[in-house]
Every structure is written in C-alpha cells, then in structure tokens.
Amino acid sequence: MAMKTLEYLRGISAEDCRKLRARGIRHTNQLLHVVTLDIDRQRLSSRTGISPERLLEFGRQCALLEISGMERFVPIVRRLGITSLKILKQMDSDELHAKVVDAVGLAGAPSLSMVQYWISQARTCDTLEEPEATPAQSESHPPSRGFAGYSPDSAGESRTRPAPVAPRVL
Numbered sequence: 001m002a003m004k005t006l007e008y009l010r011g012i013s014a015e016d017c018r019k020l021r022a023r024g025i026r027h028t029n030q031l032l033h034v035v036t037l038d039i040d041r042q043r044l045s046s047r048t049g050i051s052p053e054r055l056l057e058f059g060r061q062c063a064l065l066e067i068s069g070m071e072r073f074v075p076i077v078r079r080l081g082i083t084s085l086k087i088l089k090q091m092d093s094d095e096l097h098a099k100v101v102d103a104v105g106l107a108g109a110p111s112l113s114m115v116q117y118w119i120s121q122a123r124t125c126d127t128l129e130e131p132e133a134t135p136a137q138s139e140s141h142p143p144s145r146g147f148a149g150y151s152p153d154s155a156g157e158s159r160t161r162p163a164p165v166a167p168r169v170l
Contacts, residue, residue, distance in 0.1 A: 004028045004071075009061050010078070011054075019048040032062035037129045052131075059128050060084040067121045069114050076103050086130075089122040 006017045008028060023044065025031050035041045036059065041052040063085045064074050080099050082088050093116040101109040110118075 004065060006031065008065075009058050010075070012058060016048075016050055016054075019050060023047060028062040028065050032059055032066065035059035035062075035128065036126065038131055056128065056131070057083075063125065063128060064088070066125060067118050069110065070118050073100065073104075073110060076100060079103070085122045085125055085127050088119060091119055093119050 005027060006012055006020055006025070007014075009031075020026075020031065025034060034044055035055045038052070041055045041059070044050070044055060045052045060083055061074070061078075064077070064082075065071055067085075067088070070077070077088075077096075077100070080096075080103065082091065082096070093112065096119070097109070097112045097115040100115065103109075
C-alpha cells in the first residue's frame with residue numbers, strides 16, 4: 001500500500017491539496033477510500049469545490065499506486081494509456097511488458113513476472129465506481145423490480161421467488 005502525499009498525483013493543484021487536507025485527507029490511500037463510490041465523490045465535490053470528474057481521475061491514480069511494485073512506473077504506464085485498474089486488469093502481460101521495455105529500456109524496466117503480478121493484483125482489487133450509464137444505455141436495460149435475481153419477464157428462468165430466510169436466533 002503506497003501512502004503518498006497528495007502532491008504526488010498528476011494534475012492536482014496546491015489549492016486542491018489544501019481543500020482535501022481541510023477535510024482530513026492527507027494521503028493518496030485516504031483519498032482513494034473517500035472517492036470509491038460516485039455518491040461519495042459527489043458529496044466530497046460539494047464540500048471542496050473539486051469536480052467529481054477530477055476526483056475520479058485522482059482516485060484512478062491513487063488506485064494504481066496501490067499496486068505493489070508499480071509506484072515507480074505509474075507515470076510510464078499512464079503514458080501508455082493505462083489510466084485505471086479497469087484498463088490494467090484487461091491488459092495482456094506480455095504486451096504491457098514489451099511496451100514498458102520499449103518506453104524505458106530493458107535495464108530500467110520491470111521483469112515480466114512483475115508485470116504479471118501487477119495485473120493479477122489489479123484483478124483482485126476493488127475498482128472505483130464509474131459514473132452512471134448514459135440514459136440511452138439505462139433505457140435498454142430497465143432495472144428489475146422485486147427480489148434480487150427475480151425478474152417477472154425473464155424468459156427461460158424460473159418464475160418463482162426465492163424462499164425467505166428465517167432470522168437467526170443467537
């Protein structure tokens with residue numbers, strides 16, 4: 001877990017740092033935890049004046065810093081277009097390793113096993129909640145009503161509701 005000061009984040013201003021510190025956020029891992037959910041970004045935005053989009057971008061950078069062994073390579077990986085854990089977890093390790101070697105040279109590059117480790121960590125880490133889908137997307141998939149997993153119009157699926165679970169007596 002990388003505990004970096006806020007100034008380590010690309011694009012953050014001294015004013016942004018001051019506003020976040022006034023809310024008790026002093027390090028990147030603290031910022032990551034308060035911007036994980038969209039509703040939390042909205043709330044923090046209203047209290048600091050930093051846009052939710054910028055908070056999401058800062059959160060993405062913080063998440064990359066959480067990957068063990070990647071801290072030194074975050075600027076390079078971001079230049080290669082990998083700006084979030086969501087993108088990193090979809091990468092092919094051989095391809096990413098080749099790109100990093102091309103960018104920094106073989107002597108300064110991480111080993112292939114290290115790049116594989118980055119990707120495996122990204123696959124197990126919690127990701128940031130992305131902003132809501134556009135209205136066109138949400139209209140094509142209306143939310144289901146009733147019990148979780150129960151949809152009255154689902155074809156081919158059981159139309160019975162799950163049995164209620166009895167409360168546990170301790």
